[in-house]
Amino acid sequence: MIQNQPKLPKEFIWAGFDSMQQQENNNDMLNEPLVDLEGFFKGDEEAIKHAAELINKACLTHGFFQVTNHRVDSSLIGAAHDQMDGLFKLPLDKKLRVQRNKGEMWGYSGAHAHRFSKQLPWKETFSFGYNYVDDQGGLMNSYKPIVFDYIKSSLGEDFEYAGCNSYPPCNEPSLTFGTGPHCDPTSLTILHQDQVGGLEVFAHNKWQAVRPRQDAFVINIGDTFMAMSNGRYKSCLHRAVVNKKKERKSLVFFVNPKEDKIVRAPQDLIDREEGTKSRKYPDFKWPHLMEFTQFHYRADVTTLQSFFQWLPSSNLP
Ligand SMILES: O=C(O)CCC(=O)C(=O)O
Ligand SMILES: [Fe+2]
Numbered sequence: 001m002i003q004n005q006p007k008l009p010k011e012f013i014w015a016g017f018d019s020m021q022q023q024e025n026n027n028d029m030l031n032e033p034l035v036d037l038e039g040f041f042k043g044d045e046e047a048i049k050h051a052a053e054l055i056n057k058a059c060l061t062h063g064f065f066q067v068t069n070h071r072v073d074s075s076l077i078g079a080a081h082d083q084m085d086g087l088f089k090l091p092l093d094k095k096l097r098v099q100r101n102k103g104e105m106w107g108y109s110g111a112h113a114h115r116f117s118k119q120l121p122w123k124e125t126f127s128f129g130y131n132y133v134d135d136q137g138g139l140m141n142s143y144k145p146i147v148f149d150y151i152k153s154s155l156g157e158d159f160e161y162a163g164c165n166s167y168p169p170c171n172e173p174s175l176t177f178g179t180g181p182h183c184d185p186t187s188l189t190i191l192h193q194d195q196v197g198g199l200e201v202f203a204h205n206k207w208q209a210v211r212p213r214q215d216a217f218v219i220n221i222g223d224t225f226m227a228m229s230n231g232r233y234k235s236c237l238h239r240a241v242v243n244k245k246k247e248r249k250s251l252v253f254f255v256n257p258k259e260d261k262i263v264r265a266p267q268d269l270i271d272r273e274e275g276t277k278s279r280k281y282p283d284f285k286w287p288h289l290m291e292f293t294q295f296h297y298r299a300d301v302t303t304l305q306s307f308f309q310w311l312p313s314s315n316l317p
Helices: 038-042 045-061 074-089 092-096 139-155 223-228 267-271 286-296 303-313
Strands: 034-036 064-068 107-110 124-130 159-167 179-183 188-193 199-203 206-209 217-221 237-240 248-256
Touching (some): 038 045, 045 064, 074 124, 074 188, 223 286, 286 303
Parallel strands (some): 034 064
Antiparallel strands (some): 124 159, 179 237, 188 248, 199 206, 199 237
16 A cells, blocks of 8 residues: 555655645644534524625635534534545455546546546545435535525536545655645535644635634635636635645535536626626536546646636537
8 A cells, every 4th residue: 555655656746846835834724714603594694694704705815614513413424434434444455346447437546546647646535426315404404505505596406526535644745745736626615524634725825724623514615616706706725735644534525516507607796896897707517627627637726727728629518
């Protein structure tokens, strides 16, 4: 297994990459808003207004916040982590039976080696599709109303997929990344991390660590939501670093528009723009951005610009 090697194999070395800055000595903690949803669930108007203000400000600046009192039972979150732990502990030959091959969206993958040849991420992942079924108050049902309504009302039934990440300990953590710097191509990403820590967000011109909170879900804006808001809401630039001693795990849930819907900022939002009132992004459909980021390009800081350059040549319907 990769983590047992004394020296970092060269495919995993990201040194020289611009965004390595501050990898070592990164003690800054992000002061992201922690949004308490208790008042939202109780219908307390003042509390809802306050939560909306916090979220709005976070989305305008760095696209990242955490929510507490989300009403997802902690035992359910614990059970999801237990299941994930069990998956990663399986012997490699069993994991490889569900290997995610080139051109596929789902399955097990070690370092995404089937997609990239260099600057591999120091992680293992399981990716799977998720079809929403009413689970009578379970995990998905509980947070769905909060974050999904806007996307649903403007873009129809959402399409979702999920993943589990495991970042093994690494002998030379400052030379690599668990997940390199990127913005998610998604509409929204919802993540629950264990207590090890390693998620970092680029905010106020520096990389800042996200304090792990067992009781919170991390929410971040992705490129699709940024396009839908005509660039007002920032797609969150983030990365995951690794450490020498501890394995870290995260559960991640991606929310996206339905395949046939056109991603386009609403006209009334454009009308409210100052100055030229122009659209900042061409129209697109989610499957095209997904195709681009899954099979042609590793999501990074400039995914959207690169996508719009690629799109005309893609021959997609
Ligand atoms: O594991 C993490 O904290 C980040 C994962 C991530 O950014 C992703 O899967 O897109
Ligand atoms: Fe991400």
